[in-house]
Amino acid sequence: MVFSSMPFLYFLFPVVMVAYFLVPNRTWRNSVLLVSSVFFYAWGEPKFVLLMLAATLVAWVGGLFIHRFQLRGAAGAKRAALILTVCLLVANLVVFKYLNFVVDNLNLLFSGRLSVPAIVLPIGISFYTFQILSYVIDLYRGEVAVQRNFFWLALYVCFFPQLIAGPIVRYQTIEHEIRHRKETLDEVVAGFKRFIIGLAKKALLANGAAVVAELVYNSPRDAYGTAVYWIAALAYTMQIYFDFSGYSDMAIGLGRIFGFHFLENFNYPYISRSITEFWRRWHISLSTWFRDYIYIPLGGNRVSRPRWILNFLIVWGLTGLWHGASWNFLLWGFYYAALLLLEKLWLHRLLDKLPGLIRWAYAFFCVVVGWVIFDLTDFSRMADALGMMFTYHPTDWFGAVAANADLLWAAVWIPLGFVCMLPILPRLKLPDTLWGRGISHVLHLALAGLCVMVILSSSYNPFIYFRF
Amino acid sequence: MAKKRLDILFLAVILLLLLAGLARTLLFPKEINTYENRYADQAPALSVSAFLDGSYQTELDAALGDQVPFAQHCKKLYNLGTSALLNAMVQPIAQSHPDRYINVFNLRLFHGTHLTYYTSTLSELAPELDARAEHYNQVFADCPDTEFYVYYIEKDTDIDFETGEKVGTCDYLTSRLNLPEDRIGCYRIDNFDQFSQRFYRTDHHWNAQGSYEGYLQVLDLLGVEEAPLTHGEAVTVSPHFSGSKAASAPILSEPFVAYPVAFPQMDITINGAAAEDYGAQDAWLSGQGAGDISYGAFYGGDMGEIIFRSGTQGRGNLLVIGESFDNAILKLLASHFDSLYSIDLRYYEIYMGTQFSLSDYLERHQIERVLLIGNVDYFVSQDFLLED
Known part of the structure; x- marks a missing residue:
C-alpha cells in the first residue's frame, strides 16, 4: 500500500x-x-x-x-x-x-x-x-x-x-x-498539513513530470532529438525528487500525527552548489547511515590517501547497489564517488572562486546526468540517452509533439518543478493569527482535494461499447 | 480557543470526508457509474484467500475509485481541466499543420478539430475477417430461403487521412462472401472532407448527414422501391455535444445537429416490452430532451431486441443484426417494412434471457430478409458472431 x-x-x-x-x-x-x-x-x-x-x-x-x-x-x-x-x-x-x-x-x-x-x-x-x-x-x-x-x-x-x-x-x-x-492538537494539524504537502508533491508534481520522462525513454532512440532528451532528463530529475521527498514529507507528517518526530530527509537538494552539498541535502537518512555505519568504521578520511579512496569507492558502490540490484546503480554510485573525490581533491578550490550561479549550474548538471544513469537500468538504453544528450541531434518539434502531445506537459511541470524545488514557499508563511490559520487550513484542504481528484482520475476507465 | 476550534474543524472536515468515502463504499454503494458508462465497482467480500492473492486489494481499490463521494465529479473536472490545458497547447500546433495527425487524448487529432481512431492494417484484420466470412458463408448456406445483405460502414479506421491510403477492409471482406454483388454494400469514406461531413468530431458514430446517406444506400441495397422518408432543415439540438471520443477530453465539443423527420405511426417493442418510442428525437428537437445530449439519447441506445411494426401488410419483414451505427437509421428503415426486427448480439441474451438462434428467429417472425450492418468492429469482434 x-x-x-x-x-x-x-x-x-x-x-x-x-x-x-x-x-x-x-x-x-x-x-x-x-x-x-x-x-x-x-x-x-x-x-x-x-x-x-x-x-x-x-x-x-x-x-x-x-x-x-x-x-x-x-x-x-x-x-x-x-x-x-x-x-x-x-x-x-x-x-x-x-x-x-x-x-x-x-x-x-x-x-x-x-x-x-x-x-x-x-x-x-x-x-x-x-x-x-x-x-x-x-x-x-x-x-x-x-x-x-x-x-x-x-x-x-x-x-x-x-x-x-x-x-x-x-x-x-x-x-x-x-x-x-505526547500527541497535541498543534502537532496533529501540522502533521496533516505536512502529509498534504507530500501528497501534492507526489500526486501532482512527480506524477506529472513522470509522463514526460516515461514518454521519451519508452520511445525509439531516434524518435526525439537532443533537446527532448534533455527535457526528459529534467523531467525525471523533477519526478524523482518530488516523488521521494513527497513520500518523506508524508512519512514525517504521519509520524507527527501519532506523536513521533522523524529527522528531515531532504533539504532542497537541487539548490546545492556542489555535489558534496547535494549529498548533505539529498536522502539525508541514507547518506548519514552509510557515513556512520560503513564509512567511519572503515577509517573514514583518517587513513592513507589510497585507503581513503578505496573507502570512498566501497561506500559509494554500496550506496549505488542499495538502490537496486543492477549495474546501472553501481555505476551511478561510482559516478558520485568520482565527482566527490574530484571535488575533495581539487575542484572545491576552483568552485569556491566561482560565482554561485555557475557552481549551482555545475552541481545541477551533474545531478541531472546522474539521474539518467540511475533511471535507465538497460545499459544500451542508457548509452542511447546519454549519446543523444551529448551529441547534437536536431529536434523535429512538430514530429515530437505529433508523436505524442503529452510531451507538451513538460512546459507545465518542469517550470513548476523548478519553482517548487526552491525554498520559496516556506518563506510565504501566513501569520499565526485566526485569519492566517483559517486561510492556511483552507489552502491545505483545497490542495488535498486537488490531490484526491488527480488520484481518483487514475481509475478513470470509460467504456464506450456498452450501454445501460 | 478560537484557533483551537478552527484546528478541530480542519481535522474534522478531513476525517469526515475520508470516512464518508469508506462508509459509502461499504454501506451504500451505487450500482452504476454513469460518467464512465459502466457498472460501478463494488467492495469485495473479504476472505483470507482473496487477501493473500491480492484480488481483495485490487477490487477494493477499484471500488473506492468509483464509490467515494464526488468521485465522478472529480474525474469529470480533472478531465475537463487537463484537456483544456493540453488542448490550449496543442491547438496552435495543430492549426499550423492541419493535414497532419497529432496523437493526443489517447486518439489522433486531425485538422485540429476531429478526434480520430488509429487506422487499422489489413494484415492485422485479415485473420478475423477470413474467419467471419467463413462463418457467414456457413450461415448463408444453412438458410437458403433467406436473403442476406451485408453493409459495411467505413470510418476513420479505414483510411489514413494524411496519405489518403485506404485499408481496403470492405473489399477484402466482401470478396470472400458467397453473396451476389448486389447484396453487398459499402459506405465509403475516401477522404477527410467526406469524413468530416458525415461523422461527428468527438463521437465515433456517423452524424445526421452520414446516417441519412447510409439509410438511402441501404434502401437501395435492399431494393426498396418506395420513396425514402425525407427530412427537414437541419436543427442544432444542442450547441455542446462531447461524444465518446472526447471521453477523456470533454473540453472538445461540437454542436449536435439533427434532421427532423416525420415518421409514420409504429408500434414499438423494446426488449419484449411495449415502448412509446425508440430514442427521443421528437423530444430533443422540441427542446424537451432530458440529460446530456448523446447519439444514444437522441436516436436510441443499444438494445437486445427492438421490434417496429408499421401495421401494413405485403411489404415483408426485415431483420437487422447490427450495432450502434444502425440505431440512427432503424426508424427510417422500419417505415418501409411490415415489421422490422433489430438485434444487437451483445445484449440479446442479457435482455431477453435466452441465447439468440437465427434460424428459430427467422421462422418465428417469418423473416425473409436479413441485413448484417456495422463498422469494422462488428465484422471482427467475437461479440457479433451469429451463434446458432
Missing part, C-alpha cells in the same frame, strides 16, 4: 486515526499502530510479513544477547553476537535482493548454469534492514538501550509511515517516543 492510493487515504488512514485516538493509553495506542502497520505491509506483501517479523525477531534476540554479554563484560561474545546478528540480517537482504543478480552475472561470466528460483523482492526490505541494523549496531556501541519488548521493537521496524520508502529512522530517534510521547 502506498500513501497516495485510495485504500490508504479512504480506508487505512481514517480507520487508524479513529482507532488510535479512541483507545485510552500508550500501550493500546502502540498496539493499534503495530497491528495497522503489519496490515499496511501485508496489503501489498501478505507473505513477506513473516520475513519482516523474522528479521525483527533476529534483531530482538541478537539485541538481548548483546545486552547480556555487555552486562557480563564479555566483549568477545558481545562482538560475536553482533557479527552473527548483522550477518543474518545482511544475508537476508542479499538473498532477497541480490542473489538473482549475482547468479545471473556469474552465469554470464563463466557461461555457467547455476540456477536459483526467481526471488521476488520484498517491498521495503532495504529500508527496514538498515533500520534494524542501526538498532543492533547502536546497541552494541552503547548508544541506545536494549528493547526487551519484542512488540515495541517490531513497532519501530514496521511503523507504517516509514516502512516501505523511508526515511531510514534510527532507533535512537524514536526510542524515547515509543513509550513516552
Whole structure:
C-alpha cells in the first residue's frame, strides 16, 4: 500500500486515526499502530510479513544477547553476537535482493548454469534492514538501550509511515517516543498539513513530470532529438525528487500525527552548489547511515590517501547497489564517488572562486546526468540517452509533439518543478493569527482535494461499447 | 480557543470526508457509474484467500475509485481541466499543420478539430475477417430461403487521412462472401472532407448527414422501391455535444445537429416490452430532451431486441443484426417494412434471457430478409458472431 492510493487515504488512514485516538493509553495506542502497520505491509506483501517479523525477531534476540554479554563484560561474545546478528540480517537482504543478480552475472561470466528460483523482492526490505541494523549496531556501541519488548521493537521496524520508502529512522530517534510521547492538537494539524504537502508533491508534481520522462525513454532512440532528451532528463530529475521527498514529507507528517518526530530527509537538494552539498541535502537518512555505519568504521578520511579512496569507492558502490540490484546503480554510485573525490581533491578550490550561479549550474548538471544513469537500468538504453544528450541531434518539434502531445506537459511541470524545488514557499508563511490559520487550513484542504481528484482520475476507465 | 476550534474543524472536515468515502463504499454503494458508462465497482467480500492473492486489494481499490463521494465529479473536472490545458497547447500546433495527425487524448487529432481512431492494417484484420466470412458463408448456406445483405460502414479506421491510403477492409471482406454483388454494400469514406461531413468530431458514430446517406444506400441495397422518408432543415439540438471520443477530453465539443423527420405511426417493442418510442428525437428537437445530449439519447441506445411494426401488410419483414451505427437509421428503415426486427448480439441474451438462434428467429417472425450492418468492429469482434 502506498500513501497516495485510495485504500490508504479512504480506508487505512481514517480507520487508524479513529482507532488510535479512541483507545485510552500508550500501550493500546502502540498496539493499534503495530497491528495497522503489519496490515499496511501485508496489503501489498501478505507473505513477506513473516520475513519482516523474522528479521525483527533476529534483531530482538541478537539485541538481548548483546545486552547480556555487555552486562557480563564479555566483549568477545558481545562482538560475536553482533557479527552473527548483522550477518543474518545482511544475508537476508542479499538473498532477497541480490542473489538473482549475482547468479545471473556469474552465469554470464563463466557461461555457467547455476540456477536459483526467481526471488521476488520484498517491498521495503532495504529500508527496514538498515533500520534494524542501526538498532543492533547502536546497541552494541552503547548508544541506545536494549528493547526487551519484542512488540515495541517490531513497532519501530514496521511503523507504517516509514516502512516501505523511508526515511531510514534510527532507533535512537524514536526510542524515547515509543513509550513516552505526547500527541497535541498543534502537532496533529501540522502533521496533516505536512502529509498534504507530500501528497501534492507526489500526486501532482512527480506524477506529472513522470509522463514526460516515461514518454521519451519508452520511445525509439531516434524518435526525439537532443533537446527532448534533455527535457526528459529534467523531467525525471523533477519526478524523482518530488516523488521521494513527497513520500518523506508524508512519512514525517504521519509520524507527527501519532506523536513521533522523524529527522528531515531532504533539504532542497537541487539548490546545492556542489555535489558534496547535494549529498548533505539529498536522502539525508541514507547518506548519514552509510557515513556512520560503513564509512567511519572503515577509517573514514583518517587513513592513507589510497585507503581513503578505496573507502570512498566501497561506500559509494554500496550506496549505488542499495538502490537496486543492477549495474546501472553501481555505476551511478561510482559516478558520485568520482565527482566527490574530484571535488575533495581539487575542484572545491576552483568552485569556491566561482560565482554561485555557475557552481549551482555545475552541481545541477551533474545531478541531472546522474539521474539518467540511475533511471535507465538497460545499459544500451542508457548509452542511447546519454549519446543523444551529448551529441547534437536536431529536434523535429512538430514530429515530437505529433508523436505524442503529452510531451507538451513538460512546459507545465518542469517550470513548476523548478519553482517548487526552491525554498520559496516556506518563506510565504501566513501569520499565526485566526485569519492566517483559517486561510492556511483552507489552502491545505483545497490542495488535498486537488490531490484526491488527480488520484481518483487514475481509475478513470470509460467504456464506450456498452450501454445501460 | 478560537484557533483551537478552527484546528478541530480542519481535522474534522478531513476525517469526515475520508470516512464518508469508506462508509459509502461499504454501506451504500451505487450500482452504476454513469460518467464512465459502466457498472460501478463494488467492495469485495473479504476472505483470507482473496487477501493473500491480492484480488481483495485490487477490487477494493477499484471500488473506492468509483464509490467515494464526488468521485465522478472529480474525474469529470480533472478531465475537463487537463484537456483544456493540453488542448490550449496543442491547438496552435495543430492549426499550423492541419493535414497532419497529432496523437493526443489517447486518439489522433486531425485538422485540429476531429478526434480520430488509429487506422487499422489489413494484415492485422485479415485473420478475423477470413474467419467471419467463413462463418457467414456457413450461415448463408444453412438458410437458403433467406436473403442476406451485408453493409459495411467505413470510418476513420479505414483510411489514413494524411496519405489518403485506404485499408481496403470492405473489399477484402466482401470478396470472400458467397453473396451476389448486389447484396453487398459499402459506405465509403475516401477522404477527410467526406469524413468530416458525415461523422461527428468527438463521437465515433456517423452524424445526421452520414446516417441519412447510409439509410438511402441501404434502401437501395435492399431494393426498396418506395420513396425514402425525407427530412427537414437541419436543427442544432444542442450547441455542446462531447461524444465518446472526447471521453477523456470533454473540453472538445461540437454542436449536435439533427434532421427532423416525420415518421409514420409504429408500434414499438423494446426488449419484449411495449415502448412509446425508440430514442427521443421528437423530444430533443422540441427542446424537451432530458440529460446530456448523446447519439444514444437522441436516436436510441443499444438494445437486445427492438421490434417496429408499421401495421401494413405485403411489404415483408426485415431483420437487422447490427450495432450502434444502425440505431440512427432503424426508424427510417422500419417505415418501409411490415415489421422490422433489430438485434444487437451483445445484449440479446442479457435482455431477453435466452441465447439468440437465427434460424428459430427467422421462422418465428417469418423473416425473409436479413441485413448484417456495422463498422469494422462488428465484422471482427467475437461479440457479433451469429451463434446458432
